Amino acid sequence: MAPHEAAEPGWIVAEDGGRPEGRSCSHLEHAVPEAGSADAGGCAECLAQGISWVHLRACLTCGHVGCCDSSRGRHATAHYEQSGHPLARSLEAGETWAWCYSDEAFLRPDPR
Ligand SMILES: [Zn+2]
Ligand SMILES: [Zn+2]
Ligand SMILES: [Zn+2]
Numbered sequence: 001m002a003p004h005e006a007a008e009p010g011w012i013v014a015e016d017g018g019r020p021e022g023r024s025c026s027h028l029e030h031a032v033p034e035a036g037s038a039d040a041g042g043c044a045e046c047l048a049q050g051i052s053w054v055h056l057r058a059c060l061t062c063g064h065v066g067c068c069d070s071s072r073g074r075h076a077t078a079h080y081e082q083s084g085h086p087l088a089r090s091l092e093a094g095e096t097w098a099w100c101y102s103d104e105a106f107l108r109p110d111p112r
Helices: 044-049 075-083
Strands: 011-013 056-059 065-067 087-090 098-100 105-109
Touching: 044 065, 044 075, 056 075, 065 075, 075 087
Parallel strands: none
Antiparallel strands: 011 105, 056 065, 056 087, 087 098, 098 105
């Protein structure tokens, strides 16, 4: 399945209003910027349980697609807890950010 966008160069820690300054993330070099696809069709675990989700997140380590913490299933967080994969990006159209569960750091694409 071909991605819609050209591969992004990578991720950097973003300034995140409302959170403490100076966050860092030690996982950026392991991130796969294009992991996951908006064409994934939804959260597989929610589909299996017959529940709906709010937003989708894609694991930047393995491409697992799960739902966000506003969703009943919280499967993206569950994936982090089960797999230890720390980074997930938003799959929402027009949103280009990611989150490190381990460092609680907000990430955005490196604008290089
Ligand atoms: Zn991190
Ligand atoms: Zn889910
Ligand atoms: Zn993963």
